[in-house]
Amino acid sequence: MAFRNTLYLVAIVLVVIIIIGLIIFIRIPGPSPATPTSPSPASPIYPTTSPAIVYTTTTARQTVTSPASPMPAKLSVIIATGGVGGVYFYYGGTIANIISNFTDIEATSIQTAASIDNLILIRDKTDLSKGVLYCATVLPDSAYLAYTGQHERFKDNPAPIAILWAMYPNYLHIVTTTDSGIKTIADLKSKRVSTGAPGSGTEVEALLLLKIAGIDPAKDFSKWEKLGAAESADALRDGTIDAYFWSGGIPTGSIVELARTLSQRGKQIYLVPIDNSTARAFASKYPGLASPGVIPKTVYGAPEDTPTLTFWNMFVCHKNAPADVIYKITKAVFEHLDMLQKAVSAARDTKLENALLYYNGTIPYHEGALRYYEEKGILKR
Known part of the structure; x- marks a missing residue:
């Protein structure tokens, strides 16, 4: 009788141990699936960019900082030139080739009716959020009238331009x-x-x-x-x-x-x-x-x-173009002036000593271009 009672007791203990073990096993947490989240601007899924585009007006030495729009990974530069038979057409085409061959920027040139038409394209067709940037060859009188709103086609919406360099007379x-x-x-x-x-x-x-x-x-x-x-x-x-x-x-x-x-x-x-x-x-x-x-x-x-x-002609781009893009364009052109001057006779006057001809004038230079001129030692600020 005593032996039978002992067996019952052992059986009860074993059952209890098994139950406790099952409870412990069930409650041990396993690895949880990752919770999907929306990517944030800080996520490596997005390219990292500076939080603002900075450009400087040279007349008052005032730095204006604007919130940067989301930029696509690839930027396309379109250079508005002039009519076939004019110097602008060949000058702008050669600049586009230099940019495409010596930077990571895609560039093309287009035939236009020249200065005023070009300034309208810069104002109305540039869309940095879609990776489209217009630049152009323009005459100073047209640029001045468009920038200050004195031309009839810019009276209520002036041309948002900045100079990269003075080209040639x-x-x-x-x-x-x-x-x-x-x-x-x-x-x-x-x-x-x-x-x-x-x-x-x-x-x-x-x-x-x-x-x-x-x-x-x-x-x-x-x-x-x-x-x-x-x-x-x-x-x-x-x-x-x-x-x-x-x-x-x-x-x-x-x-x-x-x-x-x-x-x-x-x-x-x-x-x-x-x-x-x-x-x-x-x-x-x-x-x-x-x-x-x-x-x-x-x-x-x-x-x-x-x-x-x-x-004296100007090479201009939209004033809100990223400074690093303008820097690359300016650097590529001035490091390959031999190509430009071989292709276009008038470009013999496109050189560093003439680049800042309009500095401190009404129309500001782009900060990206000024950075390059500072590196070359021709600009002190």
């Missing part, structure tokens, strides 16, 4: 032939004249100069055309216009070709001079936009050297 050409009877600006009255493509810097300069000279194209020209560089040259060659305005570097390819064609026909190209009094009146009315210059007769085979006005 544009020479204002008034192109005709020696047998046209046009020897002075006043002789343009009652003639068929093109003032440049609509929305171009050439058009802006032509209309400013004609106003100084007291000529109203709508009333005083027998025919008023608005053609680009190549189209104007073709029209003069074909005899459908008597003269045309063109603002470009020297030599301009379309004018070189025109002079060659005219020579083969027994004609000679003639460039209408801008006399000293007109040049002074222009400088007084629009200070800082232009300076006197001369187009040597050897450039196009004209009968004499031609006094004119010169306007």
